[in-house]
Amino acid sequence: MAAPAAGSGPGGSSAVGGGVPGGVVGLSASSSSVNPFLSDSEEEEAEEEEEEEDDDEEDNEEQEDVSPSNPRSGSLHVPRSLPEEPPLHAGPRLTTGEPGRLGLDAVAAQLLRDQLLLTALELHTELLETGRELPRLRDYFSNPGNFERPAAGPAPSIPNPSTGGQLNRAGSVSTLDSLDFARYSDDGNRDTDERVTVLEFELRKANETIQALRVNLTLAAENEIPLQERKNYKSSPEIQEPIKPLEKRALNFLVNEYLLKNNYKLTSITFSDETDDQDFELWDDVGLNIPKPPDLLQIYRNYGNHQSVTKASADVAVGVRDDDLEPLPTGEKTTELQALEQSPIVQKLEDTIVKCSNEKAALLDQIQKLERELENLKAKSASEFVPAPQPLPNRLHSQASEESDHYIDIQTSDIKPEKAEEIPSKQTETEVDSHFSHDFPPSPDLTKISKKSIPFAAPSKAGVKFDQPNRKLSPAFLQALLSFCRMSADSRLGSEVSRISDSENGVLLMLGRCLPHIVPNVLLAKREELIPLILCTACLHPEPKERDQLLHILFNLIKRPDDEQRQMILTGCVAFARHVGPTRVEAELLPQCWEQISHKYPERRLLVAESCGDLAPYLPKEIRSSLVLSMLQQMLMEDKADMVREAVIKSLGIIMGYIDDPDKYQQGFELLLTALGDPSERVVSATHQVFLPAYAAWTMELGNLQCHLIPTLLTKIEKLLREGEHGLDEHKLHMYLSALQSLIPSLFAIVLQNSPFTRKVKLQGETQPIEVTRFPRPVSPLQDVATIIGSREQLAALLQLYDHQLEHEGTTGWESLLWVVNQLLPQLIEIVGRINVASTACVHEFSRFFWRLCRTFGKIFTNTKVKPQFQEILRLSEENIDSAAGNGVLTKATVPIYATGVLTCYNQEEDRKLLVGFLEDVMTMLSLSHAPLDSLKASFVELGTNPAYHELLLTVLWYGVVHTSALVRCTAARMFELLVKGVNETLVAQRVVPALITLSSDPEISVRIATIPAFGTIMETVTQRELLERVKMQLASFLEDPQYQDQHSLQTEIIRTFGRVGPNAEPRFRDEFVLPHLHKLALVNNQQSVDSKRLDIATYLFEAYSALSCCYNIYFQQFTDF
Structure with a gap:
């Protein structure tokens, strides 16, 4: 027996052919699919080539028989059996001189027959590396059908996996690598099923990926041609x-x-x-x-080394050999055969003649009809638009469209070009064809040539004549001769160039065909130059599909249009809308906007948002209040770009100026609240400038301004105050209050329009011009009262009657103004009384609101209607000093809002005196009733931001300095601390420091102590050396005078002041004055016998040193003294 092959599969036999020596077929481990001499790129290329061959094989397999007899047509995919070996390779081939040597092809066949696939794969790999590829192995491993695993149990012809079973085709080279490494690793004796499962998983994932790619490729390849x-x-x-x-x-x-x-x-x-x-x-x-x-x-x-296949046509003659000709029948048989063969042809030709004659008559009638219509149209005015003639019948139109390249001259009167010139083209061609059909069938090449456009011989413009040569050439020969002219009609551009239109309609059609090909070739920075051309063509083109394509090009002309380019496109859209009317705008422009509403580029979405507003005047009213409003609402809710939402808000404002459906009022109010609560400041600003004034104008027409819009906003403010007792949402309060502030011009306008004297207005007489400072400066033209009323002349006349009515006749019968006086003002004053005075932002917002309200409604209204209601609430009189109710109102935000929002509206002498008197009374009443000074401090802080009121505030404080009550003088001393920070140094030197020095020598120790914070603030803010020395001497007197050594309250006040101003004071003052005196105070505090006082001083010293530690490193050994 031969030794086992190194590349045998799991459970595979190691012998090949039953007795072949192992050395012949044994494959080393180095011949596996992991070759260290192959780079990654080469492996990937090999893998790509293998996959390409797999796909080619699968494509061929799809065309195979899918009948039940085909074993691959069912759900079970059985590996294709190997073809029978030729007798030459059926067994071991022994050659003379090389006994026992076997051919490689026979070895490969035996390996594949015994399902030793991995061994065969290794053999295939080594042969590829040496350049000796076996077709058998290549064909086998490139066929994916050989590696598909059956869905059910194994077929009878498939060996069991334990005896050399079939392997799943690997999805990647890495899969084969992992399999080969596993065979030689220490863990190589794992169960075969586990490795097969891994391969099955990888194969399934690879097949899914390949299938998805094939689907995408198929869809892309089957895309319809435009x-x-x-x-x-x-x-x-x-x-x-x-x-x-x-x-x-x-x-x-x-x-x-x-x-x-x-x-x-x-x-x-x-x-x-x-x-x-x-x-x-x-x-x-x-x-x-x-x-x-x-x-x-x-x-x-x-390119020059390859033969190019051209489409040039040529005449071909076909000859017949003599021996192929059969003997023709003679005599009567010949005549009968010819008659039988020609009878169908003759009948067909006769039918063709009749048909052509009918068509000719129909075309002549059509030409006469068109001529009559043309004469009627010429009789009309030249300035009127001349419509196109009646379209040709469908049958004729289809024939003309198929032969649209024919431009044969028509020697008739001025017939409308294009369609009219196609009629004789078809007629002439029919006559020529019928003439030649009697003699011989036309050549296919000549037919092809006859359909070419010959502009030299066939000019398209009627009335132009050329000299005809006195020759007897046949038309076919002449056309064939002219085909050698160097004209390019075999491309789209060549076809367009060869046709020069002689009518306006023809030019539009040509532009519609050419513009889609021109636009992509124009630089992005210059594409706006095409906008007029695109719009003109889209306006006048007769085909809806072409118009849609052109408008699509317009909206996609520039990938990310800048502001100037968007303005140009929008200008074109408006011009288009003006020209075509609302129906076509709805049908053609709005779909283009809808397609871009979710575009990935914000510039495109910005174009959509702006176009909705610009096109609003030219849309049907039903579309404005439904589709366009819904589009803008969707963009406002979903778009993340601030500039897009800003444009949406402006477009919503324009929509609100044209909408007339009362049912959309509530939807508009919800959009208004959404816009006011937008996190972007630019969106909120656009809301106040455009959306809110436009919406307010609509509510004025509906009568909802005083009965719904303003009361709803006030109700929301009251709800915020009720829910915000422990934490007020100042952002929402600012949102609602700013909306109310923006509604003041509209409220005043409706008061004027509904006044008793409206009918008395006469613009013919002379009216006094409106003072420049009569109204606050509007944030936008839409908030200008003159714009809302209609004109400044009309507003001036109304204002003159308004002041006269208030001064002499009152508000009797004036419902709109009575609502302001009896409902709006009391509700606002009640809301103001519930605001926490410590909220500086809320105080400022309400102060600005009342200031704009009083300035808008005028001085007479402020003095007679607003001030009395505040004075009734505050009750500034001697008998209310101990009254809890009066003191309670004085400590609320009513005091600063009334002082800064109402009393500062007008700056005349009597107005300033009234403000000074009010502040003096408030300071006196709060001091004598021992009430908190927060409301007075809020007033000083708000007024101190305006330098025009610094002198006035110093006058109020001087009143407190010279007051007979020590409580009032103490209050005045503490108020100087707030005023010093905003006053210039000249006033500090001339007015503040003398007053403080006066108070520092006051008989009452509490008054002297109250001046210390003000002196510290001067050391922190003033830079004049002489002034600082005066303050320093006064502070030193407090520290070194023996009469103050036991004054615990004075020491704590000085330590707190040093800790507050030390980090910002002059370094020399801090090092030479503050720190040494703090050290002395610490030493004195060690001698304090009262533990509570010593603990207080120690606590304040610790806080002061902590604040000063940010300036430099402090040696904390000073703390060891206490």
């Missing part, structure tokens, strides 16, 4: 076959590869952007089992 291309190929049979998707992808790959190799990087980038559906990094993306061709340079160089 409509325009099919028309071109149909009309010109000489044009080359249309490019297939796979061919296009391959050419794209080669072109991109050529551009990269020759350093055309920018062109390559542009090309790859335009073909974003293809991966140029991987050739396999082109298609499955497609070998990569040579590069373009190699193809060009080898």
Whole structure:
């Protein structure tokens, strides 16, 4: 027995042929599929070649018989049995001189017969490496049918796996590697079924991948040719076959590869952007089992070495040998045979003649009809649009379209070109064919030539005559002769060039055919130059499908259009809409927008959002309130780009200006709330500038501004305040309050429009011009009261009557203004009283709201309607000092909002006096009632942001400095701390420091202590040396005067002030003054006998040193003293 073969499969026999020596067929381990001398790329190429052969074999198998007799047609796939060996290789072949040597083909056949597949594979691999490939092994291993595992149990002809059974075809080279390594590893004695299971899994995954690729490849290869291309190929049979998707992808790959190799990087980038559906990094993306061709340079160089197959037609003559001719019958038999054979032909020719005559009569009638219509059209005005003539009958139209390349001159009057000139073309050709058919059948080549366009002999423009030669050449010969002219009519472009249209309609048709081919070849940066051409063609083209294609090109003209390019496209869309009307806009433009609504590029979605607004005036009203509104709502909810949502908001505003369906009011309100709550600031800004004013104008027409929109927003604010007792959502409060603020111009406009004096307005007389500062500056033109009313002249006339009505006649019978006075203002004042005064943002928002409200409604309204309601609530009088109700309101946000929002609306002398008096009264009442000063501080902080009120605030504080009550003086001293930060140093030196020094010598120790924070703030903010020295001397007097040594409250106030201002103070002041005195205070505190006081001082010292530690490293040994 021979030794076992190294490459035998699991459970396979090691003998071959029963007695063949093992040395003949024994395969070493180095001959396995893992060859260390093969690179990865070579292995991959071998694998790709094997897969290509597999696919070719499978394609051939699909054409085999699928009858029940075919064993591969069922669900059980049995390996194809090996063909019978010829007698030459049936057994061992012994040659003279080489006894016992067996042919390799016989060895391969025996291995395959015994199912020693791995051994056969190793033999095949070694032979491939040495360049001696066996066809038997190649054919076997390239056939995937030999490795398919049956779905059910094994067929009788399949050996059991334990005795050399069939292996699954490996899905990759790595699978064979893992199998071979397992055989030689320490774990090589694993169960055979386990290895077979692994191979089955890998095979299944590989088959799934291959199947998916084949499906994709099939779908790509079966893509329908575009409509325009099919028309071109149909009309010109000489044009080359249309490019297939796979061919296009391959050419794209080669072109991109050529551009990269020759350093055309920018062109390559542009090309790859335009073909974003293809991966140029991987050739396999082109298609499955497609070998990569040579590069373009190699193809060009080898072009001349190959024979090119041309489609040029030629006349062919066929001869007959004499011995092939049979003897013809003679006499009566000949006559009878001829009569029998020619009778069907004669009958057929007669039918053809009758048919041609009928067609000729019909065509003549049609020509006369067209001539009459043309005469009628010429009688009309030249400025009117002349429609195209009636279309030809379907039968005639189909014939004309098939022979659209014929341009035979028509010697008639001005018939409408294109369709009219096709009629005599067909007629002439019919006559020529019938004339020649009586003599001899036309040659196929001549038929092909006759269908070529001959522009030299057949000009398309009627009325142009050429000299005809005095020759007797046959038409067929002349056409064959002219075919040698160097004209290119065998391509799409050649066909277009050879046809020069002589009518407007023909030009449009030509543009519709050519523009889809021109656009991809224009640079991206210059494609907007094509917009007028595309739009003009799309407007006037008679074919709906062509118009749709052109509009699709328009919206996809530029991959990521910038702002200028979008404006150009939108301008064209508006021009298109104006020209074609709402029906075609709905049917042709809106579908293009809908297709782009989810495009991956935000610039495309931005184009859709902007087009919805620009096209709104030209759409049917039902479409505006349904489809377009739904599109914008979807984009507002789903789009993640801020600029897209901003454009959506602006388009929604335009839609709100044209919508007239009251049922859409609630949907508009929900969109408004969504837009106001958008996280993007630019979206919210667009809402206030466009959407909200447009929506408010609609609510004014519906009468919902005062009865729904404003009350709903106020209700939401009240709900926020009720739910936010422990934490107010300031963002939502700002959202609702800013919306109310933007509605003030619309509210004032509706008050004017519904006033008793509206009918008295006369624009003929002279009216006083409106003061520039009469109204607050609007954030957009849509919030300008003059724009809402209609004109500044009309607004000026209304304002004059408005002021007169308020001053002399009141608000009796003025329902819209009474609603503001009796419902809106009380509700707002109640809301203000519930706001936490510590919320600086809320105070500022409500102050701005009341300021705009009072400035918009005017000074008379503010003095007579707004101020009295606030004064009634505040009740600033002597008897209310101890009143809990009065003090409660004074500590709320009502005080700062009234002071900064109402009393600052007008800046005249009496208005400033009123503001000073109010602040003095508030300071006095809060001080005498020992109430918190938060409301007064909020007023000073809000007013202190405007330098125009600094003098006024210093006047108020000086009133407190000289007040007889120590409580008021103490309050004034503490308020200086807030004012110093915003006042310039001149005022600090002239007004603040003298007042503080005065208070620092006050008889009451509490007043002197209250000045310390203000002095510290001056050290923190002022840079004048002399001023700092004065403050430093005053602080030193507090620290070194013996009368203050036991003043615990003074020491704690100084330590807290040093800790607050030390990090920001001058370094010299900090090092030479602050730190030494803190050290002294620490030493003094060690001698403190009262534990509570010593603990307080120690705590404040620790906080002060912690704050100062950010400036430099402090030696904390100072803390060891206490």
